Amino acid sequence: xNGNTTxxxxxxxxxxxxxESLKKHRIGAYFAADKEELFTLLNTFIPDHxxxxxxxxxxxxELGVLDELRRRDLVFLDKYEPSLTKEKKxxxxxxxxxxxxxxTGTNAVTMDGKLFNIDGNGSRVAPMLYGPDQVLxxxxxxxxxxxxxxxxxxxxQIAATLDAKRxxxxxxxxxxxxxxxxxxxxxxxxxxxxxxxxxxEERIKVIFVEGEYGY
Numbered sequence: 001x002n003g004n005t006t007x008x009x010x011x012x013x014x015x016x017x018x019x020e021s022l023k024k025h026r027i028g029a030y031f032a033a034d035k036e037e038l039f040t041l042l043n044t045f046i047p048d049h050x051x052x053x054x055x056x057x058x059x060x061x062e063l064g065v066l067d068e069l070r071r072r073d074l075v076f077l078d079k080y081e082p083s084l085t086k087e088k089k090x091x092x093x094x095x096x097x098x099x100x101x102x103x104t105g106t107n108a109v110t111m112d113g114k115l116f117n118i119d120g121n122g123s124r125v126a127p128m129l130y131g132p133d134q135v136l137x138x139x140x141x142x143x144x145x146x147x148x149x150x151x152x153x154x155x156x157q158i159a160a161t162l163d164a165k166r167x168x169x170x171x172x173x174x175x176x177x178x179x180x181x182x183x184x185x186x187x188x189x190x191x192x193x194x195x196x197x198x199x200x201e202e203r204i205k206v207i208f209v210e211g212e213y214g215y
Contacts, residue, residue: 014111015208018144021113025197028205035063038138038209045136045205046074046101053077053096055104055124058166059138059214065103093123097131104128105214106137107159108151109144109206115195116151118160120188128195128204135204140213148194159215160189 019029032038042065046052052074060066069076077092077099084092096102104124108116115137119125128135145151156179165174169186173179179189198204 012141014144015141018109018111018113019206019208021111022109022206023113025113026201027113027115027195027198028202030205030207032207032209034210038063038065038207039068041207042068042103042136045134046072046103048073049075050100051075051077051095051098053092053099053102053127053132054079055102055127057105057124057138057214058163059105059140059209060103062213063138063209065138069103096123096127099127099132101134101136102127102132103136103138106139106143106206107155107215109139109208110147110151111144112147113196114148114151115204115206116148116155117191117193117195118155118189119191119193122191125191125193129193133203137204137206138209139206140209140211142212143214144208151194152192156189162215164188 015031019031022029030041032041052069054060054066054069054077056079066080070078077095079089079092106115106117110116117125117128145154160179161173161177164171167188169188171184171186171188172182195204
């Protein structure tokens with residue numbers, strides 16, 4: 001299924017180029033025109049009775065992916081479970097490394113086929129790099145950028161600022177609406193991770209969804 005799309009995306013040459021670049025780096029590239037097509041792909045990639053972990057992702061929330069995983073016959077390592085204590089959440093993060101599938105969003109995808117993310121404590125980016133047998137990255141087409149420089153700029157000045165506000169971190173960016181590379185104790189721009197390829201082909205699969213999702 002490497003590089004298959006559920007509908008034609010020829011009218012978006014930038015997306016087509018990015019998908020081809022991802023495949024050259026042994027990262028799977030898929031396209032869903034809408035939520036229905038996304039769920040069809042997810043049902044194909046995630047078998048019943050398997051273990052699924054997730055990263056913090058507004059995109060997954062907006063698309064209803066997390067609720068769908070909760071409904072399915074899966075062992076879902078749900079980091080949003082209200083009863084989780086700090087210690088239990090830390091234990092859950094460790095279990096993500098042994099999951100059959102880890103599903104998350106991403107801050108940016110470059111035209112030359114790279115994934116860029118900024119993380120606060122590493123619990124999202126670490127399983128993307130190592131551990132789970134499969135990583136599914138669900139991303140709106142609004143996250144497509146020209147290159148790494150633009151990816152960093154977009155993530156720091158747009159995504160991280162909005163996320164800090166969502167999480168009520170009280171960092172300078174939540175007031176200034178821009179990143180100033182602060183040293184605040186609640187700073188979420190701690191881990192800068194660029195994924196440029198994979199040893200195991202299609203361990204990471206990027207699913208582009210038409211539209212604007214997440215930050």
